[in-house]
Amino acid sequence: MATDYQKLNNDTQALQKAIRPAFQEVDKNNLGFIDDQTVTQAVTKASQILKISPPSKDQIRIALPNNRTRKGKINFDEFTGLIKQFLPKIGNSEEAKIAPQQLKQEEIKNPIPETALENENTIKNAVNIIEDPRNSAEYQAIESIRRLIANDQLLASTVRGSFIEIDTKNTGFINEKDLNGAVIKATNNLSCSSLKQDQIGQIVKSMSRSANGKVSFQEFTNILKAVLRNNIEEFEKNQSMNELRVVSGPRETRRELFEKYLDDSGISIAFQIIYSEIIAKNIDPMHVFSYSAMRLRELGRELENVLPRNFT
Known part of the structure; x- marks a missing residue:
């Protein structure tokens, strides 16, 4: 039926x-x-x-x-x-009418106009952007640290193991002489690599705490939070986290060509391609948004395939 x-x-x-x-x-x-x-x-x-x-x-x-x-x-x-x-x-x-899951089959019946294909090839040949640094393991580690700093309860549960390893008798305190080692161990477990041990030592020394030679878990987490903040600052000095950078030389030239092409066309070539497809395929207005989003993602994947993988 x-x-x-x-x-x-x-x-x-x-x-x-x-x-x-x-x-x-x-x-x-x-x-x-x-x-x-x-x-x-x-x-x-x-x-x-x-x-x-x-x-x-x-x-x-x-x-x-x-x-x-x-x-x-x-x-x-x-x-x-x-x-x-x-x-x-x-x-x-x-x-x-065309539903999202039918679009692939409909492409066979309604091929993309040649002008749209030419524009898409122009994108592939012109653009040459470094892979987004936000996908790197180091960036992801820094983002995890930001979340820890913003949530005291999460930070405490995450680093308690490093404290307990030294506080073997479960007294709730560690000795002053063991503090540096505990902080360094905790930062290593959190994949913090931007600060050197002497820098961590300076931060630990500058933090106020009780004068009895003992460090409570609360004092430990406060010190660790200061170390993590400094870790982020060091990372941000060495990384451009807010924008994608372009390599100089021929790649820079291709980037300029891509930007000029966009300026000359008046609107993004990607949207020109998608608009041409929507008209050619008579996409149901109900599905224009989902189709556009899907095609933008596909175009992004196609661009990713032509990006160099050996940047250092």
């Missing part, structure tokens, strides 16, 4: 009845929500039930609502809205 997509689009209760087993299969504990890691599994199961092509992980990620009830979670109503985005939209004609 053919699936009545028009009814499912217009009747939320009918859609929910159809896809509830897919949601419950993932929500085994009946919590009423599933997380971002398992939503793909639930969407794939719902697609099988509805007899539609399952969307990709990227398409699902793009379609996830931003104003969810719980961050990183999706309840059944939000799941229903997500699935509805991938249903074929039935108009007056017998043909279903």
Whole structure:
């Protein structure tokens, strides 16, 4: 029996009845929500039930609502809205208008205009930008440190092990002479490499604490927080974290060519390509945003494939 997509689009209760087993299969504990890691599994199961092509992980990620009830979670109503985005939209004609999961197949019927392909090739040949430093392990470690500094409870639970290793008798204190070693061990565990041991020693010496030769765990975390702040400052001196830098020489020339091409065209070439495709394929207005987001991501991947991998 053919699936009545028009009814499912217009009747939320009918859609929910159809896809509830897919949601419950993932929500085994009946919590009423599933997380971002398992939503793909639930969407794939719902697609099988509805007899539609399952969307990709990227398409699902793009379609996830931003104003969810719980961050990183999706309840059944939000799941229903997500699935509805991938249903074929039935108009007056017998043909279903293009839904996101159908776009790849439709590209065969409606090839991209040659002018758009030429523009895309121009992007590949002209742009040459260094890989985003924010993807580096060091940058990610610094971002983790920022989160620790902003959350005293998280910092305490993270570094308590370094303190306990020295406070073997569980007195709640460590000796002054052991303090430097404990701080250095904690910073090493947090992948802090920007500060040298003598710099850490200077920071420890400058911090006020009790004069009884003992250091409490609270004093230890305060000292460690100061060390972590200095670590971030040292990192920021050596890294340009706010922008992508371009290598000099021929690569700089290609960057200038790319920027000139954008200036001459008046708008981003990427959007010219996407606009041409939307017109050529007669994309349903309901799906223009999700299609544009998907194609921007794909264009980004294509650019990434031509970026050099051996920057030092």
